[in-house]
Amino acid sequence: MGRDDVLPVLYDLVVTIGSEISVKPLLTRTLQRLLYHTSFSAGFICLDVSPCEHEGGVVEVHLDAAVGDFDLIGEIGKPIHLPCALICRSAGREDEQAALLSALRCTQTQYKAYLRLPIDQCGVIVLLAAEIPETDLPLTTMLQPVLSHLAKAIVLCRSNDASTSVLVKQRDMLEQVFESSYSSVMITDDQGNIIEVNPAFTRITGYTLEEVRGRNPHCMASGRHDKQFYREMWSDITEAGHWEGEIWNRRKDGEVFPSWLSINQIRDKSGKLLHYVGTSSDITKRKEAEAQIHQLAFYDHLTQLPNRRLLVERLQQAFSVGTRSGQHGAVLFLDLDNFKTLNDTKGHDTGDQLLVEVAKRLDACVREGDTVARLGGDEFVVILESLSTTSDEAAAQADMVAEKIRDELSRPYQLSNHIHYSTPSIGVVLFRGNLQSLDDVLKYADTAMYQAKTAGRNTIRFYDPVMQAAIEARAELEEDLRHALERDQLRLYYQVQMDSRRRPFGAEVLLRWIHPERGLIPPAKFIPLAEETGLIVPIGLWVLQTACAQLRLWQSKELTRDLTLAVNVSAKQFRRPDFVKQVQRTLVESGARPALLKLELTESIVLENVEDTISKMRELKLLGVSFSMDDFGTGYSSLQYLKRLPLDQIKIDQSFVRDIASDPNDAAIVQTIIAMSEVMGLLVIAEGVETEEQREFLDLRGCHAFQGYLFGKPVPLEEFEVQLKGQ
Template sequence: MKAGRSVLLLLLLPLGIVVLVALMVNYGALSSVREQFDLSSAAQDEDLVVIEEAASFSRDMGLIQRQMAVALDGAKSGQLDELQLYRMHTRIVEELAALGERVRRLAESELVIDANHNSARQLIHSFGEYRRFIVMTTDVIAVDPRVAADFLDQAQVEHREFSIFSSRIVSLLAERARDRNAAQVARFDDAFRGVLLTGLIILIGLFVTASLLGRRAGSHMVDIADALSTLARSAEAKIPLPRIEAMYEGGRGEFARIAGTLLNFRNAIERQRSAEAQAFQLAFYDPLTRLPNRRLLSERMRSVLRACEQHLGHAGVIVLDLDDFKRVNDAYGHGVGDRLLVEVAARLESVVGEGNTLAHLGGDEFAILLGPIGADAGSAVGEVEACAERVLAAFAGAFQIDGESLYATASLGASLFGTPLANLDDPLRHAENAMYQAKSEGRGNLRFFDPVIQARLEERIALESELRLAIERDQLELFYQVQVDENDRLQGVEALLRWRHPVRGLVPPAAFIGLAEESGLILPIGHWVLETACAQLLAWAGDARTAQLSIAVNVSARQFRQDDFVQQVGGVLERTGAPPRRLKLELTESTVLEDIESTIVKMKALRAFGVRFSMDDFGTGYSSLQYLKRLPLDQLKIDQAFVRDIIDDADDAVIVQAIIAMSHALGLEVIAEGVETREQQQLLGQQGCRFFQGYLFGKPVPLDELAQRLR
């Protein structure tokens, strides 16, 4: 029954197509007739335009006649002088010229010539005579109005002749338009009847043809319906369709094409199922290197762990990462980088040993699973080291990629594991941490996982989480260390960040600033420091004892490199109302010179607000005097590493003296930090340093202690 309904639907489909085709043919024919009708209508519209143009001539010439009558009466009565008559003469001549051009275009138009060629010539002749008498009238009107009246009478005679010819042309054009319209209606009726008859013949022919084809195709349609049902139900990888194959091979025409389409559809289904099977395999293998991926490595680790439980043995995992692989991609392109990974995978497969698993974890990172490899930890470590040595030796020779000799090294991290194992991810994670340690210690070598290092990493992660909470819970605090002049008079303070942890106590900045830089937390922290310092400047500005004090704020490289850093500082100054001249931003040499042109633009924009700048830890970096003289600095701060041994180390003394001399040559203030003795202060003063900071004058203290000192 289902096949019968399918056949009925497939038989009705051609009939519907036949009806649709017939309707489209009739519609196209009628559209053609309508297009012809539109063209005829357009031609008739052009005739009407000509008729309207011809009818307007009599009106325009009548206006000229009235102007001439006015001019003649004015000349006879003496109301118009010669100048006025001349102006009227000029205007009438211009109007006649324009009207003559219109008459000429009308007479030369194809429509007027087709209507009556002699009338067109007579029209031009009559207008020419009329124009001549009018011009003669205007020429003598001021001299002899009576002669002008005679000329005007003759012009009126010619005007009547022109009007007669114009009316004749209009009549001819109107008659021609009626004839054209009648002919067009007749053609339209004939065409419409022809279209209907043609459409009816086509419709009958198509209907008969479709009926014959439908009866002939009955058996084939049943086969096609059965094939579609088979394709829908079958779940096999290979789907046999013998009757459709026979129809395709032995048939002709449409059914052979339908059979071919069904076979192509069958083949597409088979390819899709084959691809699904391949995708299932690819879920556990890396498509580039054809090595097991991280998921399959985890499954293999479970199997190795079960084997370790049975034999009371150990297993090991090595994680290796190529050194400077990004350099290869940048220099040669990612295509060469991918081929290098394939070559590396091939070399590693030759050295990992049978029974072990080599996996590609992604990017340029590989892993080797060894096990079970020994009953005691000592022998297990020996086998891991032996495998690692083979791996490192595999990187000794060059890799030949597209005719290029590329050299690569790898950093290896290893870890051992056995039963019991709390978390299956731990061995791989420990090996990765050891690999990072190997990279940090020189690369191209092996490091075993160290529980102490792991504990340090976990401590760092916990500290980062606590630092995020510290920002939210207002555990951060600013301490202030005084800055004095050569007479120990207070000039300002440096704001130094402290973390008052509820359990750890007062955490020094060295313990968390680096972490804040790496995690990005330095951005909200730096903004808070800037807000707090500016609020304090505003509070001091209202007291005569503190109004002249400045606050130096350290700005991190990551904070300074933000595109909107200038707007941030401007916004803080505007919100707090702090005096900009009392705010001093301390930048390190590396921050300033990282992008010198962008740095200069930002510093000049901030200087426009009134903000001052100090270069912190000067002398420890690689400042270029060429760039240094371009920077809008106010102050150089000598690093405490040179100040500490300035009394006993002649080299430090020479360096400090050079820094001070250079600063004075550039017109910059100099402040020395880390001053702890009077001898240091005196020697610095002798060399020209006028500002100091250090424990000799006071340690960093909270705001309330600083307030007591100020009082």
């Protein structure tokens, strides 16, 4: 290289240094160019060199750059101890320095020559060669201006690196947020063309960046929103710089999905619009959950029909509509006849099948806009709207629909593997506007339905106020009955039982309710109510306890010592698993003789579950308790079961006794019952004996025990005891 080449070399170095904005490439490229121009084969740069303390000592430095030597490159960034003589002196070019350079521990090349170029106060450049390259140029002085330039460039590059590092960290963080965000992010240019999307966008929409870059987001429009929707959206964005709301878009695979979208404008400091940023999240799952919650809250799980809650809402709406239009509406209250029997005999699954099928048929019977709801069990309600403004016509319209429903629901049902026949009882009530309260309308419809049931099922009944009053009275009675025991309003009446020689051998206890306001309430009025409500269980127990206590009291008196007491047992009471224990406990607690206690069972109790009945009867028989079959002859009276039952007595129902003298049929039945009892070794007693004629008839045919008005009405205890004494 000649003197003519000095300026181009300096020019090249200055251009190289000026081209870099970061320290690492600045040092590496400068070193590369220096090696190129000087023909040294390798070199390194150390920055921030501490001053040497001893002339012959070493100084700890870091190699900030190294070029041309594999070993030195491997030391970049690590601390290394180098002789002060190599690092800390002024610029110089030395040969025959193998010993000094061995401190570098380079294995690939044995360096003997070096060129040291201090970089002002910043550090030092050391170039290395196995043999010193020949040159007649004063390299150290010639390169001095370049090194000063390099020193300033290092300061600038370090400053730039520091600020870049902060920016890079920020960028990396933002990028990570962008990349890892669960929400979809889409950035467009100021024209609304997509320029960037994040992975969540791709996950949600199915589109990659390449597929949507440069396209308008409208390419994902679902078609569910009209122009007005988008006009309002853009109006918000333009005026407020922001829009947020629910939007339906279309995925790449064509699926339309709901998302919650937020669009913001991004402007520079001068206010110039740069980008739009859309952030959205897929709310499909939320929507599904909401729909599910709505379904659960407002629809019946089994039939998918509206439930009571939604029915009430729809009814309120119908009221409002009716108020405005003046048109009538109707509520049809349906109940399936004998549904309980199906459930009990075929199981709930079959019952459910029937309900589902009924729901379908009902739905098919009404117009769009009418409501079919299931209240629970086998109760359905249909709301008919927009009927005539005149009540007569409206009633006719409602009746027509009700008839249609009755016909449809009476068609046979294919349930599992059998054909089932069912009929509905339908109660109908008309309404118009808010003339009646919602509760009243439902209550009246319910009442009418009961009326239909009472009328023999498979019937349609319109609401009748008289019937309603009766139902309400019944409800009040039920309420009073709930408190009858605690208020000590129940009493036991005793009806004497006698033998052929008119000697009392016992009595049947009969329950009476003496109401403080209503007076004596007949058993036929409240016993069925007690059965229905389950109150019969505590009442039945009270009867048993009272009867046993009475037996115990009577034991001390000669007149009453051997009297038996017949106590009626209800089905609900008898079916309780602890019934045997209950009787046992009552006997023990009262101290009554079990042999004097006679439990009267009805045929329906016995036949409901024969095995359970036999088992319980046997246990009680072991205690000494006896049994009587009440109302014998009125039911199926299966002889087969009768034979197996550990009965003591059969009671001939009063309905046969009543016409025993005049009706040959009844006479024949009674005769058969008596004969059969003899065969089976059972005692027989006739109830409802009111005349001597009847008594004689029975006595002659082998029935020697009687109960009835001929001998005495049911009377309170005191009266009964007086009656006994009179006998």
